[in-house]
Amino acid sequence: MDLKEYSEIKISEIEPILKINLRGKNRNFITKIGKELSIITPVDPNTSSSNEKLNLLWLSPDEWFLYSNDKLGIKDANSLEDKLFNEISKVKLGSVTNVSDHWIMINLKGRKIFELLSTGCPFNFNNFKNSKGAVTQTLLNHIDVIIHNKNVNDLNLFVRRSFSAHLWSWMNDSARFI
Amino acid sequence: MFIINCPYCGERDQSEFSAGGEAHIVRPKQPTELSDDQWAEYLFMRKNIKGVQFERWNHSHGCRKWFNMVRDTSNDKIHAVYKMGEKPPVK
Numbered sequence: 001m002d003l004k005e006y007s008e009i010k011i012s013e014i015e016p017i018l019k020i021n022l023r024g025k026n027r028n029f030i031t032k033i034g035k036e037l038s039i040i041t042p043v044d045p046n047t048s049s050s051n052e053k054l055n056l057l058w059l060s061p062d063e064w065f066l067y068s069n070d071k072l073g074i075k076d077a078n079s080l081e082d083k084l085f086n087e088i089s090k091v092k093l094g095s096v097t098n099v100s101d102h103w104i105m106i107n108l109k110g111r112k113i114f115e116l117l118s119t120g121c122p123f124n125f126n127n128f129k130n131s132k133g134a135v136t137q138t139l140l141n142h143i144d145v146i147i148h149n150k151n152v153n154d155l156n157l158f159v160r161r162s163f164s165a166h167l168w169s170w171m172n173d174s175a176r177f178i
Numbered sequence: 179m180f181i182i183n184c185p186y187c188g189e190r191d192q193s194e195f196s197a198g199g200e201a202h203i204v205r206p207k208q209p210t211e212l213s214d215d216q217w218a219e220y221l222f223m224r225k226n227i228k229g230v231q232f233e234r235w236n237h238s239h240g241c242r243k244w245f246n247m248v249r250d251t252s253n254d255k256i257h258a259v260y261k262m263g264e265k266p267p268v269k
Binding site: 137139 | 186187188189190191194239240241242243
């Protein structure tokens, strides 16, 4: 695991964790996800729901992103994916796609993390940083990212694998000057 | 740089969006019955006026949803934003 510390900013890569993309439109799909995961499916824009094991993020009116809090074993991860696949994809309620290797999760902690993000992001974090569980999809240094505000000064950032090394270098470079 | 109010995500910077050209162009019901000129008119010819224009936009770096916008191209003032399938709120 990569971990870098600066004054008031700690950047760490958290892998491997389970990440699943869920897509569907009808009400049955939304109810089914909630039932299978024991989570209330977030239907309000830019919000999320969590339990002790999983987080479900709203991405768009018909798309959600599920990720685990801890590093799940392959057996647990596969059984959750299979369960969702059988209950949702197989019965044509929606789609379930394992994107664990597609996205990289980077955890940012510290009092100045929003100053770091603001150096390369067009998003206004004023309300976001005070709303626990808030989610946004935006650009950071021209790279698509998903940002989940886990707690006060503690957020998880998801970036596509092919851009992750570049974004990691950029964040470390920028953090040195904050 | 200007702010666009995505009908799904809320206010975001323009850099998160992609312009998709003129809105409300209806595909001909019988394309095979059209002349080449009529087909080219439908396929390629777009208005690009200075003034209020109806446009399609995509929140490509956000929710990735398409929506419509009424924008004054001379000063980038946005008069309305509405979802696909909805009627334009102004004429």
